[in-house]
Amino acid sequence: xxxxxxxxxxxxxxxxxxxxxxxxxxxxxxxxxxxxxxxxxxxxxxxxxxxxxxxxxxxxxxxxxxxxxxxxxxxxxxxxxxxxxxxxxxxxxxxxxxxxxxxxxxxxxxxxxxxxxxxxxxxxxxxxxxxxxxxxxxxxxxxxxxxxxxxxxxxxxxxxxxxxxxxxxxxxxxxxxxxxxxxxxxxxxxxxxxxxxxxxxxxxxxxxxxxxxxxxxxxxxxxxxxxxxxxxxxxxxxxxxxxxxxxxxxxxxxxxxxxxxxxxxxxxxxxxxxxxxxxxxxxxxxxxxxxxxxxxxxxxxxxxxxxxxxxxxxxxxxxxxxxxxxxxxxxxxxxxx
Amino acid sequence: xxxxxxxxxxxxxxxxxxxxxxxxxxxxxxxxxxxxxxxxxxxxxxxxxxxxxxxxxxxxxxxxxxxxxxxxxxxxxxxxxxxxxxxxxxxxxxxxxxxxxxxxxxxxxxxxxxxxxxxxxxxxxxxxxxxxxxxxxxxxxxxxxxxxxxxxxxxxxxxxxxxxxxxxxxxxxxxxxxxxxxxxxxxxxxxxxxxxxxxxxxxxxxxxxxxxxxxxxxxxxxxxxxxxxxxxxxxxxxxxxxxxxxxxxxxxxxxxxxxxxxxxxxxxxxxxxxxxxxxxxxxxxxxx
Numbered sequence: 095x096x097x098x099x100x101x102x103x104x105x106x107x108x109x110x111x112x113x114x115x116x117x118x119x120x121x122x123x124x125x126x127x128x129x130x131x132x133x134x135x136x137x138x139x140x141x142x143x144x145x146x147x148x149x150x151x152x153x154x155x156x157x158x159x160x161x162x163x164x165x166x167x168x169x170x171x172x173x174x175x176x177x178x179x180x181x182x183x184x185x186x187x188x189x190x191x192x193x194x195x196x197x198x199x200x201x202x203x204x205x206x207x208x209x210x211x212x213x214x215x216x217x218x219x220x221x222x223x224x225x226x227x228x229x230x231x232x233x234x235x236x237x238x239x240x241x242x243x244x245x246x247x248x249x250x251x252x253x254x255x256x257x258x259x260x261x262x263x264x265x266x267x268x269x270x271x272x273x274x275x276x277x278x279x280x281x282x283x284x285x286x287x288x289x290x291x292x293x294x295x296x297x298x299x300x301x302x303x304x305x306x307x308x309x310x311x312x313x314x315x316x317x318x319x320x321x322x323x324x325x326x327x328x329x330x331x332x333x334x335x336x337x338x339x340x341x342x343x344x345x346x347x348x349x350x351x352x353x354x355x356x357x358x359x360x361x362x363x364x365x366x367x368x369x370x371x372x373x374x375x376x377x378x379x380x381x382x383x384x385x386x387x388x389x390x391x392x393x394x395x396x397x398x399x400x401x402x403x404x405x406x407x408x409x410x411x412x413x414x415x416x417x418x419x420x421x422x423x424x425x426x427x428x429x430x431x
Numbered sequence: 432x433x434x435x436x437x438x439x440x441x442x443x444x445x446x447x448x449x450x451x452x453x454x455x456x457x458x459x460x461x462x463x464x465x466x467x468x469x470x471x472x473x474x475x476x477x478x479x480x481x482x483x484x485x486x487x488x489x490x491x492x493x494x495x496x497x498x499x500x501x502x503x504x505x506x507x508x509x510x511x512x513x514x515x516x517x518x519x520x521x522x523x524x525x526x527x528x529x530x531x532x533x534x535x536x537x538x539x540x541x542x543x544x545x546x547x548x549x550x551x552x553x554x555x556x557x558x559x560x561x562x563x564x565x566x567x568x569x570x571x572x573x574x575x576x577x578x579x580x581x582x583x584x585x586x587x588x589x590x591x592x593x594x595x596x597x598x599x600x601x602x603x604x605x606x607x608x609x610x611x612x613x614x615x616x617x618x619x620x621x622x623x624x625x626x627x628x629x630x631x632x633x634x635x636x637x638x639x640x641x642x643x644x645x646x647x648x649x650x651x652x653x654x655x656x657x658x659x660x661x662x663x664x665x666x667x668x669x670x671x672x673x674x675x676x677x678x679x680x681x682x683x684x685x686x687x688x689x690x691x692x693x694x695x696x697x698x699x700x701x702x703x704x705x706x707x708x709x710x711x712x713x714x715x716x717x718x719x
Contacts, residue, residue: 164525166533211705226697230701402536405537406535409520409523409527409531
């Protein structure tokens, strides 16, 4: 009980440290201004990838960090989002701005369908089921002719930059702003979530399901809600990624590496903490992009060796992630008196 | 579709099922002992197949004779895994335990990919070759002997766990590790033994499969998934449950592949898993 009291005390409800707020505001303005300083396209790409991975990891953080259920196949929702926009744009000419919501909707439905049987039980069942789901989606999409089977979808390119088709060929800056805005919205919403009643109930479910149950919290329903929210955060990133690279195939968007990296970023940064995924993404994405440049073709396997090693080391020595190195009073509200 | 084809599919399914059963038994033993699911189980299977392959290609040792070496190597690997990783996460949250073994699986698989490239390999002209023909049903000799050896190993494991003193100590630790420690059973040693035996089972299965299966770095993923499902179906922690569950999965896999479409066999197994979780979450022989 003591530890929970301590947690409740250490997390201010609203009036966060003024210094932190001003630093955050400054950072956000800086992020908006960055492309104006003439960054080359590699750095734009790097930042886009950081934003994307931070949001993806945040999505995983909602289900794993807040409600304590491990999903090992989160790439499935990423792929659904990617296929939703590309498919509807190519077949019916629907603008990605609308089909992003199709992707979110389909992901949410799948999350409910998977969540209802699996989340009633202890976490191992769910982890195994999600591992199966991640691979099953890849297998199904590899053989589904309607969506291009194994060769995937090549989104028809617009002749010029177009906001309605969400395609920009001359510069990466518009993509940068789109990803940045999604990133800010997601983090703001998750931050609100973590401070809302729902957020506290989810953490109660994670820390002590039986105590939560005795307080009339429907444990399995809350886990399903967390899973649905998590899926709905993941899907738009898939959609935007598809618009960014414009060629999608099952091996790329349903790759198990996506499921691995969201898990790794969150665990590295700090699981269950809203700011953990940013830290994880800001560290890991540059490492992976630079290793891809310097190690070339063999980068994939070397990356993964490194990821696996970090994951084990973090689990053994710092289960709360890198964010636990930051002294608590910086994140806390200013000391009274 | 004649009855011979169906009988053929049933026989194939049975033989695969016995192999799944032994792999799952190792997983189940480890889970029953310390409530940790070894998500690197498939990678350990891959290691055992590669150990068999390299013993054959470097020293010309037939996979049949290298099985004891493979078992010892894998048991050693299990003790190392326990000593360097599992020991530290015994008391951690389940979340961390899953992440740690998942990290181990990524690590082993990608190191293997770096060292041995993702090429497909196979053992050329092993001692066990050819096939037996019964009526119009063909049975591959290596498959037949692999499944028989797995069955024997399975009952050996069962006898060991239920009849020998060490086995009983393992069971005691599984039931209540603190009570067992009071009675002088060192739980840390039992965990190491559990890992050694659990991965030893994988060594048997992998060593026998090296006779006829393609050997590549991703080979373990499907087997591990089937083993996870078998453990859930048989009941987490139940060893005898794995035998039935493994056979059921083998049959569903081969009959589903025959009657519907072989490329979706993962989905049939997934369907069984869903059914189990919905209707009988404690599994066929679960203790919960």
